[in-house]
Amino acid sequence: MKKTARAHTNIALIKYWGKADDHLRLPLMSSLSLTLDAFYSDTSVEKTDGPNAFYLNGKKKNAADSKRVFNYLHLLQTKFSLAGNLIVHSTNHVPTSAGLASSSSAFAALAAAFCACYQIDVDKKELSRLARIGSGSASRSIYGGFAVWQKGHDDESSYAYALDEHPPMDLQLLAVELNSGPKKLSSTKGMKEAQTSPFFKPWIKRNDSELKQMVSAISNEDFTKLGSLAELNANEMHAVNLTAQPGFTYFEPDTIRAIKLVESSRENGIECYYTIDAGPNVKVLCQLRNVKEIIKNFESEFKNVKIIEASFGSGISYLN
Numbered sequence: 001m002k003k004t005a006r007a008h009t010n011i012a013l014i015k016y017w018g019k020a021d022d023h024l025r026l027p028l029m030s031s032l033s034l035t036l037d038a039f040y041s042d043t044s045v046e047k048t049d050g051p052n053a054f055y056l057n058g059k060k061k062n063a064a065d066s067k068r069v070f071n072y073l074h075l076l077q078t079k080f081s082l083a084g085n086l087i088v089h090s091t092n093h094v095p096t097s098a099g100l101a102s103s104s105s106a107f108a109a110l111a112a113a114f115c116a117c118y119q120i121d122v123d124k125k126e127l128s129r130l131a132r133i134g135s136g137s138a139s140r141s142i143y144g145g146f147a148v149w150q151k152g153h154d155d156e157s158s159y160a161y162a163l164d165e166h167p168p169m170d171l172q173l174l175a176v177e178l179n180s181g182p183k184k185l186s187s188t189k190g191m192k193e194a195q196t197s198p199f200f201k202p203w204i205k206r207n208d209s210e211l212k213q214m215v216s217a218i219s220n221e222d223f224t225k226l227g228s229l230a231e232l233n234a235n236e237m238h239a240v241n242l243t244a245q246p247g248f249t250y251f252e253p254d255t256i257r258a259i260k261l262v263e264s265s266r267e268n269g270i271e272c273y274y275t276i277d278a279g280p281n282v283k284v285l286c287q288l289r290n291v292k293e294i295i296k297n298f299e300s301e302f303k304n305v306k307i308i309e310a311s312f313g314s315g316i317s318y319l320n
């Protein structure tokens with residue numbers, strides 16, 4: 001039977017940036033994220049007597065572009081001693097212009113639709129583990145609000161849990177599109193190379209403490225602490241990239257301009273912070289009262305800039 005699941009993307013405030021196990025996608029650090037309402041993937045999985053087929057945004061993908069999806073589905077089939085061909089339809093409501101990776105919502109929705117199609121009864125913890133094998137960040141998209149992916153030490157113990165699915169906090173995210181070109185370096189390659197930085201290990205050592213501080217900022221609804229710590233953590237991630245051997249960066253000149261704009265807005269009393277993932281685009285964390293002013297500042301600094309507003313999104317849901 002055809003089953004469809006919806007998952008929202010998430011943005012990490014404490015980043016996952018390093019694997020302890022490439023195949024199981026066990027991370028070297030725990031991470032914490034915010035699930036976003038504005039961006040999501042709807043994915044359906046259906047058994048077929050014909051060949052496997054993968055449609056993305058209505059278009060049939062060729063074998064090379066379907067490889068990651070079917071490698072993943074075969075892995076799940078093997079895990080549950082299942083077989084047979086499948087048709088997968090996925091629609092990403094994640095504008096490429098948002099500069100947000102869709103892999104978190106894509107693999108969370110795919111894992112959920114797969115289990116629903118085969119009527120495999122999994123709880124959210126197990127679903128998170130299954131999603132993790134598709135894409136690390138997908139483990140957190142099972143939940144709404146704030147989620148923590150505890151690194152664990154094996155397949156059983158590495159999963160995400162909900163910290164607060166309906167946070168009362170005033171927190172908005174502005175996804176600013178500066179450069180919508182394709183990613184230069186995949187996150188898998190980037191996080192591998194980052195480990196050659198002399199600062200990588202010291203950064204990992206800080207993970208426990210930063211995670212605890214972020215959890216307490218959330219429970220105290222302390223926006224200043226949340227924003228400044230998210231900014232610090234993102235800068236730490238990009239610092240290990242810059243100091244890898246050889247060094248690299250996802251930043252473009254406009255990324256630096258955006259950082260400066262966030263800093264000067266802050267100096268002028270508009271409290272906001274930035275976070276940046278494996279790409280040049282910047283996400284601004286702010287509160288509702290400052291959204292308009294920040295958008296205005298970006299529009300006057302950058303020509304034709306696209307900004308998408310987001311807030312807390314919900315966890316996994318089923319559409320049929």
Ligand code: PMV
Pocket residue numbers: 011012014015016017031101103104135136137138187188277278
């Ligand atoms: O799981 P991936 O391959 O999408 O890697 C995610 C890496 C970051 O987005 C940079 C950080 C994170 O924790 O989401």
